[in-house]
Amino acid sequence: MTICYQVPQGRTMHRGFQIEGLSDTFGTESDSRGRAIRDKQISTVRSTLDAYLSDDGSLDAKALSKAWFPAIKADVFISHSHNDEAKALRLAGWLEQHFGLNSFIDSTVWNSADALLKKIDDKYCMQENRTSYDYDKRNLSTSHVHMMLAMAITEMIDRCECLFFLNTPASITPGKTINEAKTSSPWIYAEIAISKTIQKKQLPSSRRVLDFVAMDSVSKKADGSVPLIHELDVAHLSRVSEMQLLIWAIKSCLPPKSNPLDILYELIPARKYTHL
Template sequence: MYSKFIINKDSFLGLAMNDIDKSSGNSLTTKYKNIVDSVLKEKFENNKYIDGSKIQSEWFPQVKCDIFLSHSHKDVKKAKQFAGWLKNKFGLEVFIDYNIWGNINDLLQNIDDTYCYDKLKGTYSYKKRNFTTSHVHMMLINALADMMDRTECLMFFETPNSIDLKKMTHSTESLTESPWIYNELFLSKILQNIQRRKKNELVKSQESVRLYADLNENFNPKYNVDISHLIDLSNDDLKNWLFHYKDNKHQNKPHSLDVLYNLKNINLK
């Protein structure tokens, strides 16, 4: 990961995202979600055992994306459309975190039905389910870290669905109810800033975060998240990015992300 940006709802004003962008975003999401589904089925082979050896390797080698888009699950429609807009206007491949977390409940249900359900009693083992849930969440967090590390940019949607409110007027921290957003923003701080297009070797994060969620409907913790390291992408920034990229007449047209870095005065290493 090289750069980390934050986008709010006002950033989309006047961008004229249309049904074509929506369709492209849906296609991207379907493509990458199918890859994720396929890999998860392979790693949890036939509901018989978890293949621990495969967990140590790169999770999704087929996915080659430029941008990792972090968002609330409530904003998934807007995230898909924005991903389509980035694809159509700049030729950028976007991976949204929905591709990983979108099927986690189904995955857990399948595992719990196999490992945790007592057919004689007709109940699930509380102890076994805690065990399987913690392991699945940890494995997917590692997969998430790997995917974020292999993309060049993070773009985070700051909306009332993702960030609840400012903690204090002069604080750099905000509050979120989402453990996944908390984890992604935490990872975005510790992952090394390396421009992936110009590096042959990947640098793996040595950090991991233990998160547990969905204990019950009334369990509603909040997490302090620091977003001060994210670079703001305003509506003017997105329009200027598109204008300068389209206006570039050079034969060796620069990469669209390099155009954005220059506009935001980000030093290219």
């Protein structure tokens, strides 16, 4: 199996937030809207490999990644645990309903990655007996798909103006200090690390025009997860409570009208040592 790559060029985002204590009832009125956003994002993914095969049988990684992990126009990147998908969908719907903000929900790409990996494994990694996969080939295919996924995540975080991380017991466990935490999710770890290392972007005045129209593996644990824990540095993410989200919505309804993200930045100033 041969997959060819092109080196991507980087961009920057502006702010990152960690939303804490989001209740199960928050945004329930926006649930159907959030699910519609997810379904629309999933519908952009293509489900074939043949279109990306070269004459020599290799796969074009750039074209494949563009089809399976498409760059979606979004204002907010929502990072969350798989177990918090319902909360993430309601938050995305709530952001669209109250502010007209478009959200990228990261769990949509996880499903795409699993489906793409299955197709590649079935085509390139199956043993002659057609009942099991070649271990070495599957390790290689997993590396390729996860690398494409990591690049797609980086590009989407760069494209979005800010990142919202759902800080819940499902996503992290508390550390010794308020800004120390741990996570068993390699993708949450990657997203937060990316958001920390990306250079902070200054917002051009021309952008502030507001339109008011409306990783699977062999398990060692009972829950199916791999027992690897990552240290998670969330110190660069501004802390946001559910109450502050509601205050943000109220302030956005008051004159003078301005971009809702500007209102959020004013409501929750960035820390001086933020390096997002």
